[in-house]
Amino acid sequence: MTALSRREQNRLEKRQRALDAALTVFSENGYAAATMDAIAAAAGLTKPTLYQYFDSKEALFQAMMLVPRDTMLTVFDAPADTCHVTQLWRFSWAYAEVVMQPQFLALARLVIGDAQRSPDLGRAYQASGPDRVLDGLARFMADQATLGRLQIDDAELAAEDFWGLILSSPRNTALHVPNALPDRQTLERYVNNGQRVFLRAYSTKPAKDLAVLETLIAQN
Amino acid sequence: MTALSRREQNRLEKRQRALDAALTVFSENGYAAATMDAIAAAAGLTKPTLYQYFDSKEALFQAMMLVPRDTMLTVFDAPADTCHVTQLWRFSWAYAEVVMQPQFLALARLVIGDAQRSPDLGRAYQASGPDRVLDGLARFMADQATLGRLQIDDAELAAEDFWGLILSSPRNTALHVPNALPDRQTLERYVNNGQRVFLRAYSTKPAKDLAVLETLIAQN
Amino acid sequence: MTALSRREQNRLEKRQRALDAALTVFSENGYAAATMDAIAAAAGLTKPTLYQYFDSKEALFQAMMLVPRDTMLTVFDAPADTCHVTQLWRFSWAYAEVVMQPQFLALARLVIGDAQRSPDLGRAYQASGPDRVLDGLARFMADQATLGRLQIDDAELAAEDFWGLILSSPRNTALHVPNALPDRQTLERYVNNGQRVFLRAYSTKPAKDLAVLETLIAQN
Amino acid sequence: MTALSRREQNRLEKRQRALDAALTVFSENGYAAATMDAIAAAAGLTKPTLYQYFDSKEALFQAMMLVPRDTMLTVFDAPADTCHVTQLWRFSWAYAEVVMQPQFLALARLVIGDAQRSPDLGRAYQASGPDRVLDGLARFMADQATLGRLQIDDAELAAEDFWGLILSSPRNTALHVPNALPDRQTLERYVNNGQRVFLRAYSTKPAKDLAVLETLIAQN
DNA sequence: TATGAATGAGCATTCATTCAT
DNA sequence: CATGAATGAATGCTCATTCAT
Numbered sequence: 001m002t003a004l005s006r007r008e009q010n011r012l013e014k015r016q017r018a019l020d021a022a023l024t025v026f027s028e029n030g031y032a033a034a035t036m037d038a039i040a041a042a043a044g045l046t047k048p049t050l051y052q053y054f055d056s057k058e059a060l061f062q063a064m065m066l067v068p069r070d071t072m073l074t075v076f077d078a079p080a081d082t083c084h085v086t087q088l089w090r091f092s093w094a095y096a097e098v099v100m101q102p103q104f105l106a107l108a109r110l111v112i113g114d115a116q117r118s119p120d121l122g123r124a125y126q127a128s129g130p131d132r133v134l135d136g137l138a139r140f141m142a143d144q145a146t147l148g149r150l151q152i153d154d155a156e157l158a159a160e161d162f163w164g165l166i167l168s169s170p171r172n173t174a175l176h177v178p179n180a181l182p183d184r185q186t187l188e189r190y191v192n193n194g195q196r197v198f199l200r201a202y203s204t205k206p207a208k209d210l211a212v213l214e215t216l217i218a219q220n
Numbered sequence: 221m222t223a224l225s226r227r228e229q230n231r232l233e234k235r236q237r238a239l240d241a242a243l244t245v246f247s248e249n250g251y252a253a254a255t256m257d258a259i260a261a262a263a264g265l266t267k268p269t270l271y272q273y274f275d276s277k278e279a280l281f282q283a284m285m286l287v288p289r290d291t292m293l294t295v296f297d298a299p300a301d302t303c304h305v306t307q308l309w310r311f312s313w314a315y316a317e318v319v320m321q322p323q324f325l326a327l328a329r330l331v332i333g334d335a336q337r338s339p340d341l342g343r344a345y346q347a348s349g350p351d352r353v354l355d356g357l358a359r360f361m362a363d364q365a366t367l368g369r370l371q372i373d374d375a376e377l378a379a380e381d382f383w384g385l386i387l388s389s390p391r392n393t394a395l396h397v398p399n400a401l402p403d404r405q406t407l408e409r410y411v412n413n414g415q416r417v418f419l420r421a422y423s424t425k426p427a428k429d430l431a432v433l434e435t436l437i438a439q440n
Numbered sequence: 441m442t443a444l445s446r447r448e449q450n451r452l453e454k455r456q457r458a459l460d461a462a463l464t465v466f467s468e469n470g471y472a473a474a475t476m477d478a479i480a481a482a483a484g485l486t487k488p489t490l491y492q493y494f495d496s497k498e499a500l501f502q503a504m505m506l507v508p509r510d511t512m513l514t515v516f517d518a519p520a521d522t523c524h525v526t527q528l529w530r531f532s533w534a535y536a537e538v539v540m541q542p543q544f545l546a547l548a549r550l551v552i553g554d555a556q557r558s559p560d561l562g563r564a565y566q567a568s569g570p571d572r573v574l575d576g577l578a579r580f581m582a583d584q585a586t587l588g589r590l591q592i593d594d595a596e597l598a599a600e601d602f603w604g605l606i607l608s609s610p611r612n613t614a615l616h617v618p619n620a621l622p623d624r625q626t627l628e629r630y631v632n633n634g635q636r637v638f639l640r641a642y643s644t645k646p647a648k649d650l651a652v653l654e655t656l657i658a659q660n
Numbered sequence: 661m662t663a664l665s666r667r668e669q670n671r672l673e674k675r676q677r678a679l680d681a682a683l684t685v686f687s688e689n690g691y692a693a694a695t696m697d698a699i700a701a702a703a704g705l706t707k708p709t710l711y712q713y714f715d716s717k718e719a720l721f722q723a724m725m726l727v728p729r730d731t732m733l734t735v736f737d738a739p740a741d742t743c744h745v746t747q748l749w750r751f752s753w754a755y756a757e758v759v760m761q762p763q764f765l766a767l768a769r770l771v772i773g774d775a776q777r778s779p780d781l782g783r784a785y786q787a788s789g790p791d792r793v794l795d796g797l798a799r800f801m802a803d804q805a806t807l808g809r810l811q812i813d814d815a816e817l818a819a820e821d822f823w824g825l826i827l828s829s830p831r832n833t834a835l836h837v838p839n840a841l842p843d844r845q846t847l848e849r850y851v852n853n854g855q856r857v858f859l860r861a862y863s864t865k866p867a868k869d870l871a872v873l874e875t876l877i878a879q880n
Numbered sequence: 881t882a883t884g885a886a887t888g889a890g891c892a893t894t895c896a897t898t899c900a901t
Numbered sequence: 902c903a904t905g906a907a908t909g910a911a912t913g914c915t916c917a918t919t920c921a922t
Binding site for chain 3 (some may be wrong): 692773827853
């Protein structure tokens, strides 16, 4: 199958090691303070070898930034038939688990910290990350409105409300204060509360939906 | 009064120029890529003079970061007698106007970008900025609950919900994409919608409160 | 005959390609700025292969420099019977055509540019190039003096005068200003004038010889 | 007078040291192989200080190249009244002494060696050095033709002939073989011979002029 | 006190050269 | 044999910081 293996495989593995090392070093030091020496060392490569994989510091940075974009998008693969409360609940946790990962937070810090220096990067991140997730969520909201389950004027705003309710607070704190990730319990407090408030404001049958939500919460 | 002026005044003015220049240069380049030469030039000072005011690059950075914290706190000076919808409305815009200022966003980007490098800074920022504002808001929420106007279990969460609903979305986008501040209309869309959703979920008299809100919106 | 060909031939061809590429790259960039990568690429070889033919950059450079020396010497194959004016005329143009070739000029620039760094190279070049040509020319001058056609004290000086009169000027300019080779007409101006002046100073029958020269010039 | 001295003087002196060091190091190694470290060391400066005087290696190189151009031009300050043979004799030696200086030869080697890499440099050198000297010489030739002392068709060519006769040979050799400058006697052989040949070809009164020349030669 | 002029340490990048395949 | 992939050692250039004036 992959006949050209060995060499090719070796290259890919080293490339990956370089990208991982880059994430570590860049996020610990910021773009300018990160040195290619440090990245090479962290990747177990020599500097010239590192340069064989990436033409420049900037190129390595860009490549590293591209990696996790897609990951974020896998978040919203909702199986369409289930009850909307369950779907929101699943989405909430899928997203929370991606977004609150130390690596993801580190990346977000990098993007934000360098937004002024490289606006393209920030724009690209926004477009390919948050915007796409919100799009998916907005489509879901619109569908549920059509089905008469949610009472929604502006699906886009509803999607943003949902995200703002479940994750904005812990994520902001985590962005400011690294190494102080909320524990599971704290995170549940935010995420579950966010869903409750959302349903109170948007559900066409709040009492019933809230009951379903509490069941889901109790089960996990 | 302050007879020793002249010299003293001169010093203070230069110090201020240095701090302003620091904000400009740091936020345009990030900590590591900002040079003391550039800051000195922007302040109209020579480098050694700059060093007379601040012992090191780091010290200047820290000093610069301390400046605007207090500003943020003035945001929540609610006159206690007014109707709660009005108070929330006033708070919303007071906060929005501070938080969406280019300078404030630039600062936040710096804090976030350097959170890993200087965790103390991030922690201090969180404690003296967001946390204090949320404290004030939470106290207000608790009061309104006591007065029977809002139906609130956890005042702290309610405060965070409010903030998450009115500003998390535009602020996040603005953090990622500088030089693309939302115009007034866009900002209104978010802020007004956030208040509506909050009242739907939390008000003891949603219909009435929403009507008040719409009046407020219409008047401005 | 050369039964071991194939392999051997292949090797020789690659060696030649390497030498050609070396001339191109070295003369375009100078010794230090030329990279083995560039030479290998220009030769259509990989670097290790290149190293199989030449032990080092320096060795390749030296080998390349040896190649064209002999070429220069073919210049003075004067058929002894012809009239001296014709012989000088033939020599002039034979030499001019070799010496003003872009490749030759490029080589000369390399030798001169690296004379301090590798004095042996410069010495060898001088000995095997200019010196040998001048030797041949000086012998010719001595012969013509013996035959009573030229009035010569010091044949060596006469040879150098001849060369200085016909080519020093355009060659010096060409050395300083590459990509600005004199066109045929300009070159004729120098070369023909040089011969005229030489005959005026050295011929025992200037009027007659100059007439012959003009005929030669007119015929070509 | 120069009140701003001390500092200013110090700066100028250091700048000069840098330029001298540059000439030494560049001419010993060629442009690419010369390192800024070596130049700084040779100048007794640190690298950053060197960079304060010259923005880049290239800038330093260019500045260094500009220095001696003017020197070359002082060569042809002929006092107009003297006999033309004497004037030519003076010019010959003035020029010979400039052109055969080790420093001048080193510079010429640099220009030639880098002509392909920086054609502008070569062009500028040609224009401001050789071309201007030849211009002066050609004007002199034209004047002498007018005065009936020399028999000249093309003054420009005559000037080039003169230069080609007196100096092209020793200079070419010196360019190829550094550290082997001709001694005074050898140089006299070329320069004096060149003048003799020139007068034989160009003088309207060869016998008389040659006698004058021999007197001049005998006196020195 | 303010400044022009240093400096030591470092960083991104490149290159001649050599293995492992 | 030839190749892709390494690497150690430089090199040009910059910057935070400090003197001498």
